[in-house]
Amino acid sequence: MATPILEVEKLTKYFGGLAAVKDVSFAVPEQHIYGFIGPNGAGKTTLFSMIAGALEPSAGRIRSRGKDVTGQQPFSLVKSGIARTHQVVRPFRAMTVLENVQVAAHFGRKNITRTGAARDHAMQVLARLGLERLANTLAANISLGDQKRLELARALATDPELLLCDEICGGLSPTETRTMLDLLERIRQNGTTIMYVEHDVKAIMAVCDHVMVLNYGQKLAEGKPEEIQNDQAVIEAYLGKAGSQKKGSRTVA
Amino acid sequence: MTTAVFAPSRLEARARFVLPGLLLVVLALLPTAGLTPNIIRLLFITFVWVTTSLGWNLLGGFTGQVSFGFAVFYGLGAYTAALMIDRGANPYLSFLAAGVVPALASVLVGLPTFRLRGPYFAIATIGVSEATRVIMNNLTITGGASGFRIVEHRPFRQVDHYYTALGMAALAVAVSFLIQHSKFGMALRAIKQDEEAAADLGVNPYAYKLAIHAVAAALTGMAGGVFARYAAFIYPQGVFAFQTSVYILLMPVIGGIGTVWGAVLGGVVFGMVEEQLVANFPQIHLLLYGSLLILIILAEPDGLAGLLGKFFRRLRTPR
Numbered sequence: 409m410a411t412p413i414l415e416v417e418k419l420t421k422y423f424g425g426l427a428a429v430k431d432v433s434f435a436v437p438e439q440h441i442y443g444f445i446g447p448n449g450a451g452k453t454t455l456f457s458m459i460a461g462a463l464e465p466s467a468g469r470i471r472s473r474g475k476d477v478t479g480q481q482p483f484s485l486v487k488s489g490i491a492r493t494h495q496v497v498r499p500f501r502a503m504t505v506l507e508n509v510q511v512a513a514h515f516g517r518k519n520i521t522r523t524g525a526a527r528d529h530a531m532q533v534l535a536r537l538g539l540e541r542l543a544n545t546l547a548a549n550i551s552l553g554d555q556k557r558l559e560l561a562r563a564l565a566t567d568p569e570l571l572l573c574d575e576i577c578g579g580l581s582p583t584e585t586r587t588m589l590d591l592l593e594r595i596r597q598n599g600t601t602i603m604y605v606e607h608d609v610k611a612i613m614a615v616c617d618h619v620m621v622l623n624y625g626q627k628l629a630e631g632k633p634e635e636i637q638n639d640q641a642v643i644e645a646y647l648g649k650a651g652s653q654k655k656g657s658r659t660v661a
Numbered sequence: 662m663t664t665a666v667f668a669p670s671r672l673e674a675r676a677r678f679v680l681p682g683l684l685l686v687v688l689a690l691l692p693t694a695g696l697t698p699n700i701i702r703l704l705f706i707t708f709v710w711v712t713t714s715l716g717w718n719l720l721g722g723f724t725g726q727v728s729f730g731f732a733v734f735y736g737l738g739a740y741t742a743a744l745m746i747d748r749g750a751n752p753y754l755s756f757l758a759a760g761v762v763p764a765l766a767s768v769l770v771g772l773p774t775f776r777l778r779g780p781y782f783a784i785a786t787i788g789v790s791e792a793t794r795v796i797m798n799n800l801t802i803t804g805g806a807s808g809f810r811i812v813e814h815r816p817f818r819q820v821d822h823y824y825t826a827l828g829m830a831a832l833a834v835a836v837s838f839l840i841q842h843s844k845f846g847m848a849l850r851a852i853k854q855d856e857e858a859a860a861d862l863g864v865n866p867y868a869y870k871l872a873i874h875a876v877a878a879a880l881t882g883m884a885g886g887v888f889a890r891y892a893a894f895i896y897p898q899g900v901f902a903f904q905t906s907v908y909i910l911l912m913p914v915i916g917g918i919g920t921v922w923g924a925v926l927g928g929v930v931f932g933m934v935e936e937q938l939v940a941n942f943p944q945i946h947l948l949l950y951g952s953l954l955i956l957i958i959l960a961e962p963d964g965l966a967g968l969l970g971k972f973f974r975r976l977r978t979p980r
Binding site: 460462481482483484486487491492494498499500501502503507510511512514515516517519520521522523526562563565566 | 844848851855857859860861862863865866
């Protein structure tokens with residue numbers, strides 16, 4: 409079997425005495441959509457932040473195509489093909505939509521120097537996501553749905569091999585969610601591997617090839633979507649153990 | 662509602678080169694028009710301030726890093742040029758060195774201070790600035806607190822000062838525009854708005870801040886050097902004073918922070934009124950600057966350039 413695009417080994421993050429992520433290991437095969445679900449505070453975003461370089465892991469290793477990238481800064485990970493989107497979007501509000509994506513085109517994996525070429529590349533990405541009509545609009549003035557797509561457009565414009573999507577459908581209408589999931593599917597078909605965190609279990613089950621369930625920072629289960637849906641431990645984590653609700657020790661917010 | 666920002670037309674793009682070119686030609690011809698030496702001197706000072714204003718604007722306006730420590734670079738440039746010219750070096754070579762030395766110093770200043778964010782960075786630069794002033798006050802090879810007199814051994818004309826300063830200010834404008842419309846400039850704009858988001862798109866904020874700091878320090882240092890040759894006497898309480906740092910910061914804020922012409926405008930206004938204010942209100946001229954600063958920040962954060970822009974937009978759209 410080919411080397412997985414990303415291998416994570418016993419990754420752990422402590423905030424003070426609390427383990428937000430503990431001993432999580434997995435491997436993401438190329439061109440998969442690999443999903444992560446779990447209750448609030450399960451450690452999904454922390455996991456992503458460590459892989460994208462925003463947080464230094466307390467322990468464990470991260471390997472990209474066999475190369476150790478643990479503890480590398482976000483900007484150098486982007487250059488080696490790992491990009492992320494944020495749950496809470498952070499567009500450059502005083503820049504146009506096109507300029508937002510142009511930054512990513514300049515400093516992504518292709519490292520485009522000429523502004524004209526970077527703008528062309530950015531325009532192509534906007535067209536793929538149906539944002540070209542907003543190209544010259546200030547990012548501060550577009551809707552949340554468009555801002556979510558802009559967040560994705562920026563990450564895509566860096567030409568990632570591995571794309572980390574954190575709740576790109578959060579706050580979107582069912583129709584917008586459908587469009588976004590179609591986009592993910594198309595991005596994967598173009599050869600990009602995707603790691604996908606979402607609260608909406610249905611969305612995850614619809615697009616993912618492989619799903620991992622996190623609970624209290626630890627791996628609870630992993631497998632194909634249909635396996636996960638019937639996993640007893642997963643059902644308990646989400647709905648509580650039969651007859652245990654009164655103890656209140658494991659209720660899910 | 663959406664605001665469309667349109668790309669400039671070809672005519673406007675051409676005007677961007679033609680108008681500054683014309684301005685440069687007019688300014689270059691001015692000394693032949695029989696102006697009084699006092700006017701020429703005032704213009705010289707203005708060019709020096711325009712250069713520092715543009716230099717500070719690269720870091721403070723383009724990149725959003727507010728520094729109160731630019732007197733360090735102005736002073737280092739002044740002393741570098743002074744020491745070299747006094748020892749008989751070519752003045753233009755000395756001005757080059759007056760750019761290089763502060764640029765190197767800016768890296769030393771930036772390495773620790775750019776680890777800090779926002780107000781903490783600003784406060785750290787005050788500390789660096791004051792420490793440098795105290796060191797220079799006690800450094801014997803430069804005459805310490807009693808200052809340094811520059812004796813120029815080569816013949817030169819008075820008008821040389823004017824042309825040197827004009828050329829330098831033009832260089833600062835050109836450098837500012839080149840950076841603004843480049844990949845480098847995009848990185849700075851991204852860093853100004855959101856450092857983490859910029860890093861997520863592949864920008865190394867620390868490296869870019871160090872780089873633009875060096876360019877800004879070089880321009881500011883050259884201005885210090887050109888001023889030193891003209892003044893023929895410099896002293897730490899002057900060029901390294903905290904007040905100098907505040908002046909350098911004040912100009913782009915008055916003119917319009919973050920825009921090239923705003924920074925130029927700020928330098929021009931400051932250069933023209935500074936001496937009048939000092940002469941007419943020696944006790945309270947600093948108070949006047951302070952009041953002006955508060956007024957601008959409250960009423961028009963985009964400075965005079967922002968005010969002019971609003972005015973012209975209103976002219977264009979009659980109602």
